[in-house]
Amino acid sequence: MLIMGEVQTGLLRNLGELGEPKCREVLGLVSGEEPRTSMRPLPYAISPEQFTGVDCRLPGVSGARIRGTGTVAQHAVIVGGRVLQASAYATVVAGAADHRLPWSHYLARPGDIEVHGRPRWADMAEGFMAAEMPMDALNLSAIGGRLMAAVQESPHLDGKTPFKSTRTHLRWVLWRGEAGAPPLLLTLGKGSLRTLRLTGEPATDVTAFCEDLALHDWLLTTIQAIIQRALIGTAAPSQIAARLAPAIDHLMHLWMPGARVPDSYQHLWKELERRPGFSRQWASSVTRIRDQIAVNTLSLLSAAVMTESGHEPDGDISPHRGASQDDP
């Protein structure tokens, strides 16, 4: 048995932060079913689970044609009224038969995909981590992508984003693994693909960890991109500050690794904090942004003081002697 999934993370297409009531409307994708929401430690909303039927080739590195039939579970998440995630995943199990059974058999186990014939778990797990997959293999990316689009096209959103960002894809697999396999291995692939190999007893509550990790990886990726675009050291302080503002307005308060992760997966976060040190990089990015903002503030202060005392500002950003910060 193994669980494979993909989390896509991106910016919700809405200029302002989306409040809880609106989140409920946007994620109300199934009639008669409420999205679940919570406000502590930060606003969070999750849509009801939906399923997509599949009957196709499963991934594999050996090139063997393994067929699976069943359903993929998917749900959407909005964090902080700002970040949208689509999570698609399936539990792959040994099949009850080596041929296709009536569909009602598979719907009695929603979220499971049954393998026809003998499953080769290691082959499947590695195949799912490959950057390129055969065209006819299970495509969780497309399922998540459609869910993402369905939410983004909601009439409750204004369709605008406050800044540019890239959507990331975290593809993950959890199974018992080969002997001696590490509990987790996160790999940053080319472009927006990240792969995560998890070793342990397969349980679907792992999705909460994968979504939390995907969220924080996206926050890091996005804040790095903002810093890069700010052209620190080249552009004027005021321009830099303006370009960095979205990070302060929309992202900084969202950093809470492990906030929604079940206890049984908390040790995985500890592992990631030790190496590569997610929070370390975040803290350094945040410090860098705050320093730049401070530099800009000082330069503005300095300019203001110069103008008041009849002097032209000379580009020196050090505060004018005698000017206190409270009294610009």
Added chain:
Amino acid sequence: MTAPFAEDTAERRVEATPLSHVSIELGHLYMEDYAEGRDHLRERFRQVAPWARTVRESLSETLPGRARISTCFLIDDYFSRFGSPAEVVPMVTEAAAESGLVVDYLARESGCARFGPVDLATLVLDRIVVDPAPGANGSRPPLTETGWLCNGQRGPETAHVEAMGAQPGWRPPVQNAKRRHSIFVDVELWDAPGGERVWSCPFLAAVWQLLRLGLLRYHGKAVAVPEEPGETFPAEWDALPPLLKLNPRAAPFAAYRTVSVLSSRFLPVELAVRTILGQVAVDLEVLRQVTERARAEGVPFEDELVDRVSYVFT
């Protein structure tokens, strides 16, 4: 250890419903049957009675304790309207009583489309997970014809090919889970002749089965809560509650299994019902609740929805 903090909206609560062992449907009639009068109705129930008795007896043998069995009858007030509840309901219960049958619960078919404030048909439509054709890997949304549901792959559109002037190459439709040969079923779920959606009889009958199996919830609440009848039955069908508990001592309406005693003329409808039911994904929490209770009670129980639905065709 319990968490020191909780939020109401973060939890999902799903109400459980009381369950009988079996729900027996005492036949089904079209409006023209009622028009044929009391004798016709009596004859219909006379045909049902021995089978209903047999179901009772065979069930009592397989169960550990006392069998909880409820009976029900569905009146079609959706497609055509005949008479008034004040006339028809007593006519039905009296005709049934003459064959020794007690109608515990009486339901209106329009209640399967909309049950009080709940748009039940849409609720079920939203829970359909389409039977995937071999090769469906999630890349494209499931192939659906709006308003139709099938158990396989449709043949190509021959009319279109002919219009293009090419040879009309016929390819047969294929059942997804065929046993060597296909039995391809394509069911119309609804149409909208005057702009308003009209649900098909098999679709409403599928909703009816789901209600009898106690598997539908609206925002976590049970949907089909039976109401006690008033002193008299109303003159208008719309004034009659969608589900009435006629027998105060009846076992619960919903049950682990359903048996419907039907005339053979309903065979195609029920094939369509099973095609639909086979593609409905029931709420995981409801599935879990029902399964656990069946296990705790020691009741034989089927995983697959369609296996909980059985028939006697007369």
